Amino acid sequence: AQSVTQPDIHITVSEGASLELRCNYSYGATPYLFWYVQSPGQGLQLLLKYFSGDTLVQGIKGFEAEFKRSQSSFNLRKPSVHWSDAAEYFCAVGGTGGTYKYIFGTGTRLKVLA
């Protein structure tokens, strides 16, 4: 069955520190992979996506993610976190032939210390 696992429910980092949010997926074929961010009271916003090609993808707000097929992972990284990055981050997998269906992970809530 298709699934997405985000093992970290909460992460706290200091402003300026590096960040890595983990995402593991289970999917029968090469998946489409996404990271979305949700600020309090807001809808989700796409940070970046992977469809094919270069396994290191760049997104908005200085985020990047690396697709590792051998580990079934798509971890999100940022070299230096800003206070405004505090939010909830969702990894999603999609691409079910014909109809485009996303499966979201349970999210990781990021707290940034000043």
Added chain:
Amino acid sequence: EAGVAQSPRYKIIEKRQSVAFWCNPISGHATLYWYQQILGQGPKLLIQFQNNGVVDDSQLPKDRFSAERLKGVDSTLKIQPAKLEDSAVYLCASSYPGGDEKLFFGSGTQLSVL
């Protein structure tokens, strides 16, 4: 460009009452999605429309939930009768055909069933 509009922003009802949510997608977006996001979980797809046809409603509790998208533009999601476990944020999203399958989300309707 106007975003995905949803109303109301908040709704409080008692169990067994009915409630309706409205969504107006971005102009030109043929695909419309309704997601349910329970506190502490990732969004779960309830129903997906392509224009005014249903593409996927496999996770919609059809005994109490219904949705329509007349004329292929705005959409209404209804719950009748509501249960306590329906308390959640209901997110509407839209996407355009032939694009990169990016979802554009509204801010959601937060439903509390007492």
